Amino acid sequence: MKKNKKYISWLAALFISMFLFVIPVRAAGENIHFGSEEYQWNLHETSPIGVYAGAETAVLSAEITVLYDAEKLEYVSGGELTEPGKISVKKTGTGEEEIMEMLQFLPKISGTTEVTIQNAVLATQTGQVTVENSVSVPVNIPVLEGCKLSGITIDGTPVENFQPELSNYEIQVSSETEELNLKAEPLDAQTQVEISPVNLQAGENIVTITTTSLSGDKAVYELKVIKQETAAQPVTDLEKADSGEEGLNTQNVQETEEKGGFALTGRMAALFAGLTVALILLLSVQFLLSHKKKMRKKKNRKKAAPELQVSSEEKTENIELLGVEEELPVVDNREIEIAVKHVTMEFKKEKDESSSIKELAVRTLKGQRHVEKFKALDDVSFTVKKGEVVGIIGTNGSGKSTILKIISGVLTPTKGTVEVDRSKIQLLTLGTGFDFELTGRENVYLNGAVIGYTKEFIDEKYDEIVKFAELEGFMEEKVRNYSSGMVSRLGFAIATVRDTPEILILDEVLSVGDMFFRKKSERRIKEMMRGGSTVLIVSHSPSVIKANCSKAVWIEKGVLKAVGRAEDVCRAYEKMNG
Numbered sequence: 001m002k003k004n005k006k007y008i009s010w011l012a013a014l015f016i017s018m019f020l021f022v023i024p025v026r027a028a029g030e031n032i033h034f035g036s037e038e039y040q041w042n043l044h045e046t047s048p049i050g051v052y053a054g055a056e057t058a059v060l061s062a063e064i065t066v067l068y069d070a071e072k073l074e075y076v077s078g079g080e081l082t083e084p085g086k087i088s089v090k091k092t093g094t095g096e097e098e099i100m101e102m103l104q105f106l107p108k109i110s111g112t113t114e115v116t117i118q119n120a121v122l123a124t125q126t127g128q129v130t131v132e133n134s135v136s137v138p139v140n141i142p143v144l145e146g147c148k149l150s151g152i153t154i155d156g157t158p159v160e161n162f163q164p165e166l167s168n169y170e171i172q173v174s175s176e177t178e179e180l181n182l183k184a185e186p187l188d189a190q191t192q193v194e195i196s197p198v199n200l201q202a203g204e205n206i207v208t209i210t211t212t213s214l215s216g217d218k219a220v221y222e223l224k225v226i227k228q229e230t231a232a233q234p235v236t237d238l239e240k241a242d243s244g245e246e247g248l249n250t251q252n253v254q255e256t257e258e259k260g261g262f263a264l265t266g267r268m269a270a271l272f273a274g275l276t277v278a279l280i281l282l283l284s285v286q287f288l289l290s291h292k293k294k295m296r297k298k299k300n301r302k303k304a305a306p307e308l309q310v311s312s313e314e315k316t317e318n319i320e321l322l323g324v325e326e327e328l329p330v331v332d333n334r335e336i337e338i339a340v341k342h343v344t345m346e347f348k349k350e351k352d353e354s355s356s357i358k359e360l361a362v363r364t365l366k367g368q369r370h371v372e373k374f375k376a377l378d379d380v381s382f383t384v385k386k387g388e389v390v391g392i393i394g395t396n397g398s399g400k401s402t403i404l405k406i407i408s409g410v411l412t413p414t415k416g417t418v419e420v421d422r423s424k425i426q427l428l429t430l431g432t433g434f435d436f437e438l439t440g441r442e443n444v445y446l447n448g449a450v451i452g453y454t455k456e457f458i459d460e461k462y463d464e465i466v467k468f469a470e471l472e473g474f475m476e477e478k479v480r481n482y483s484s485g486m487v488s489r490l491g492f493a494i495a496t497v498r499d500t501p502e503i504l505i506l507d508e509v510l511s512v513g514d515m516f517f518r519k520k521s522e523r524r525i526k527e528m529m530r531g532g533s534t535v536l537i538v539s540h541s542p543s544v545i546k547a548n549c550s551k552a553v554w555i556e557k558g559v560l561k562a563v564g565r566a567e568d569v570c571r572a573y574e575k576m577n578g
C-alpha cells in the first residue's frame with residue numbers, strides 16, 4: 001500500500017512536469033507593462049508613455065515591440081520606427097531586473113486609442129526570455145473646442161451624460177432595433193460631422209463620428225452600440241443610465257474591466273506555476289527521502305502575500321444632497337481632525353474699474369474708489385475625521401482654494417472658525433516654484449527650497465524623487481521641453497518625498513497631467529492613507545474625487561451644496577454640471 005502511494009506520487013510529479021514543459025506558463029518575474037493603466041494626453045502636445053519589461057534576474061538587454069494607431073498618434077522618439085504603427089525599443093540593462101523606456105507620441109486626432117506592447121525578448125543572466133502576451137493601455141485625448149459635439153441622439157433620445165470633450169460611449173438598444181437613427185450635432189455650426197455607416201448586428205457594433213474643425217483638427221467619437229440578443233427590453237436603456245455603469249455613457253468602463261481581467265489572469269498563471277513547482281518538489285522529496293516534516297515546512301513556504309487593502313470605509317453619513325447645510329450625527333467613533341464651523345469669507349472687489357493707473361491713483365487720492373464686498377464662502381460647515389480622505393469639489397471660483405487656505409491658516413475667515421492643529425498640516429499646490437528655463441535637476445533643488453527642504457535633504461532624496469517621477473534620462477533637459485504631465489509628476493514627487501504628514505492638503509494636485517502621473521500619485525496617497533494621514537483633496541474632476549476619496553464636500557458659488565459619500569456627491573455634481 002505504501003509502495004503504491006509512492007508510485008502515484010511519482011506519476012503525478014512526472015505528469016505535472018510534462019504539463020509544465022509543454023504548456024508555457026508565464027513566470028511571476030517575467031512581465032511587460034506600461035507605467036500607468038491609462039493615459040490622458042492632449043492634442044498636438046508631445047506626450048510620454050513608460051514601457052517596461054522585467055524578468056526574474058537582472059536584464060542584460062531587451063527588445064520590446066510596441067504597436068500604436070498611426071492614424072491617431074505620431075511617433076516622436078524613444079525607439080526605432082520599424083513601420084508606421086510599430087516601434088522596436090532596444091535597450092541595454094543597468095543591472096536591474098526591469099528595463100524601462102520612455103516613448104514620446106504626438107496625438108494627431110482627439111478621441112480614444114491604445115498603445116500595445118506586443119512582446120519583449122529579454123536577455124538575462126540565465127538565458128533568453130520571450131514575453132509574448134501583449135498588453136494594451138487606453139489613451140484618451142480630450143476633444144478640442146472646434147471639434148466638439150453638443151450632443152448625440154438616437155431615435156430622438158439624447159445620449160445621457162454626454163460631455164463634449166469625452167469621446168467614448170457605450171449604449172444599448174433593443175433587439176428589435178433595425179436601424180440606428182443617429183444624429184450628432186456640432187457645437188460650432190462650421191464643424192463638419194461624418195458618421196460611419198453601421199449594419200446593426202446583435203451584440204457589439206462600433207459607430208464612429210468624425211468631426212473636423214474649421215482649422216482642420218479632427219476628433220473621433222466612438223459609440224459602442226450593444227444590440228440585445230432577446231426582445232425583452234424597450235428601445236433604449238438610456239433613461240436608466242444615471243449611474244455610469246449601464247446604458248449610454250459607460251465611458252472607458254470596458255477597457256478598465258478588460259485590463260483588470262488581464263492582470264488577474266497574469267497573476268493567476270504565475271501563482272499556478274509557483275504552486276505546481278512547489279507540488280513537484282513536495283512529491284519528489286516525499287518519495288526519495290521520506291522527510292515529511294521538512295516537506296511540510298516547504299509547503300508552508302508557499303506564501304500568500306496578502307495585498308494590503310486600503311480601508312475604504314464608506315459610511316452612510318449625511319448623504320442628503322442639494323442644500324445640505326449641516327452634517328447629521330454619524331456612527332463613527334474616529335475623532336474629528338478638522339471642524340469647519342459656519343465659515344464666511346468676504347473679499348473686496350472694485351465696483352467700477354478705472355481705465356488707467358492714473359485714473360485709479362486720482363480716484364484713490366480723492367477717496368472715490370468704489371469697493372464692494374462679496375462672499376467667497378457663505379456659512380460653510382463640515383467636519384473631517386482622522387484618517388479620512390475627503391474631496392472638495394466645485395466649479396471654477398466656487399471657493400475651494402479659499403476654504404483650503406482658511407483651514408491651513410493662510411487666510412483668516414470673516415466669520416466662523418476652523419478647529420484644527422495647524423502644525424500637522426502640509427499644503428501642496430503645484431505650478432509654483434518651477435523655472436521652465438532650468439533643467440529638471442535644477443528645478444528639484446529650486447522647487448524643494450520653495451517647499452522648505454534643505455539642500456542636504458534634497459541631496460539625500462534626489463534619486464528617489466527622479467525614480468518616483470520616472471524621469472530618469474530627462475533630468476538634464478530644460479523643463480520647457482517637458483510635457484505638462486512630466487512637470488506635474490516632478491512637482492508631486494518633490495512635494496511628497498518627505499515623511500507622511502498627519503494632515504495632507506492637495507490643491508488641484510491630482511487633476512493635472514496624464515493618467516500615468518495620476519495613478520502613481522493615487523498610489524502614494526493610498527500609502528499615506530494606510531499610514532493614517534488625513535487627506536483633503538481639491539479638484540474640479542469628479543473622477544479624481546471618486547477614485548481617491550470616501551467622502552466629498554461640494555461647494556458652489558461659496559455655498560455648501562452637499563456633504564456625503566464621494567460617489568453620491570459627485571453624481572449630483574455631474575448632473576448639475578453635465
Ligand SMILES: Nc1ncnc2c1ncn2[C@@H]1O[C@H](COP(=O)(O)OP(=O)(O)OP(=O)(O)O)[C@@H](O)[C@H]1O
Nearest residue numbers: 347348376394395396397398399400401402403540
Ligand atoms: N485674495 C482674494 N481677493 C479677492 N478675491 C478673491 C481672493 N481670493 C479668491 N478670490 C475670489 O474668491 C472666489 C473664490 O475663489 P477660489 O480661488 O477659492 O475658488 P476655487 O473654487 O478654488 O476656483 P478654481 O477652481 O478656479 O481654482 C473667486 O471669485 C475669486 O476670484
